[in-house]
Amino acid sequence: MQHPFDQALLLTPTSDNHASGASHPAWANMVGPFGGMTAAVLLKAVMQHPALLGEPVSLTVNFCAAVADGAFDVQALPVRTNRSTQHWTMSLVQNGETVITATAVTAVRRTTWSATDAAMPQVAPAAECAAAKPLSLEWTNRFESRPVQGGLPQVWGGQEASSLSQVWVRYAEPRTLDLLALAALCDVFFPRIFVRRASRVPIGTVSFTSYFHTDSAQLAALMQPQSFVFGQAQAQCFRNGFFDHTAHIWSEGGVLLATTNQVVYYKE
Amino acid sequence: MQHPFDQALLLTPTSDNHASGASHPAWANMVGPFGGMTAAVLLKAVMQHPALLGEPVSLTVNFCAAVADGAFDVQALPVRTNRSTQHWTMSLVQNGETVITATAVTAVRRTTWSATDAAMPQVAPAAECAAAKPLSLEWTNRFESRPVQGGLPQVWGGQEASSLSQVWVRYAEPRTLDLLALAALCDVFFPRIFVRRASRVPIGTVSFTSYFHTDSAQLAALMQPQSFVFGQAQAQCFRNGFFDHTAHIWSEGGVLLATTNQVVYYKE
Secondary structure (H helix, E strand, C coil), X not given: CCCHHHHHHCCEEEECCEEEEECCXXXXXXXXXXXXXXXXXXXXXXXXXXXXXXXXEEEEEEECCCCCCCEEEEEEEEEEECCCEEEXXXXXXXXXXXXXXXXXXXXXXXXXXCEECCCCCCCCCHHHCCCCCCXXXXXXXXXXXXXXXXXXXXXXXXXXXXXXXXXXXEECCCCCCCHHHHHHHCCCCCCHHHHHHCCCCXXXXXXXXXXXXXXXXXXXXXXXXXXXXXXXXXXXXXXXXXXXXXXXXXECXXXXXXXXXXXXXXXX | CCCHXXXXXXXXXXXXXXXXXXXXXXXXXXXXXXXXXXXXXXXXHHHCCCCCCCEEXXXXXXXXXXXXXXXXXXXXXXXXXXXXXXXXXXXXXXXCEEEEEEEEEEECCCCCCCEECCCCCCCCCHHHCCCCCCCCCHHHHHEEEEEEECCCCCCCCCCCCCCCEEEXXXXXXXXXXCHHHHHHHCCCCCCXXXXXXXXXXXXXXXXXXXXXXXXXXXXXXXXXXXXXXXXXXXXEEEECCEEEEEEEEEECCCCEEEEEEEEEEECC
């Protein structure tokens, strides 16, 4: 039995730059699939493209409309190939309408001087943190989350609080974290307005950007199938219908794996 | 005499979704024009498009290759128009080759509950900070920068330091800040590796994303032609040829105007 993440990633090439896929019920969100899964599908189209150079450095996904349950066509176009970097534009189309636009940069990396300025905060280890209660959204069952702080409010009473969340997280069904699984994890954080205001207003991510600070070889060396990663997300500004958050994902040992930002529509 | 920013922004529509422009010597960088100017040109193509809905919420610009001095064609395509949001893909083409890809989201904003979680740090006012010394790069003369901390190193000796920069900045030739000028300002920060390592290694931004937390009406109310804004940038991770930074731009009074991130190639 294939892992539910790999089932949802399945894309069948239909021509040079096109592949067909479908939403998968294991990743159902309020409307359509979990956005992180959709981001991973778009990156998968790049990573299985025969012209691929290197591995992902950046990924931006714009959610033009909700992905409907059912089949979709993904286009991944290598727009420009340089000596060590490659630029991609992608889209996801359903019933002739563009639902997602995206861009990615991939690169062949060389070993250079490296340093991490965004250090992982000192927090209690995953083993000492309790798992979050299950939610009714199907995709949330695909992850095991152990909040350190800033979990979903116990009471939806509209009381204001910090928008900072810290959480240990891993795929519920064990699977060694690779770049695609990391791309999906970058969207694992609940909408900051839920945490900030203890209020479940309608929301929808409009644009989502991730930078990858690791590669397949390093992930293979760092990760076991049951390893946790540590995630932190914090809102920066809520203004007239849109808020953004900035987030970081570190390995259990404090290696920064990805930094990610998104801007989200909210209704009030 | 038109302001040098407006001179460089000039785009002449050539068909529904295309316009022609040209690099401007006032914005010359090491190779080609200042990236922030290029980002503003791409956003200008959106903002002057007859089908435009609303104002920018997010902008991602991917630098596929250096923009050459001379003419270019900009395409801005409204891919999807919803009730209050609109999704755009853009590109800049020179001699038949794609040099830039970009995406943007625009929206009609409604007044809602708003809050800023990323507060402006307490720093000395602009009037108490000395202007940075002029540099030989032409575009840097288009801005007046007054570093609070983390200016360019006095000695390029390779000594490691913090990657945090704080700076008061405004257009050198007075011009009231609007959304396009803000989009360009989002790229005003020197490459973090210059500050972090006191080393001028070859660099090039590969992807650049900005979120706008303000609109034209608020900017018009907040800004005078000679107003400063306060910018802060900090690297997050340098790893094997690519680093990212996260940055914020506030008004003099502490209103968060934009949050912006970029990932940059570096050679060593």
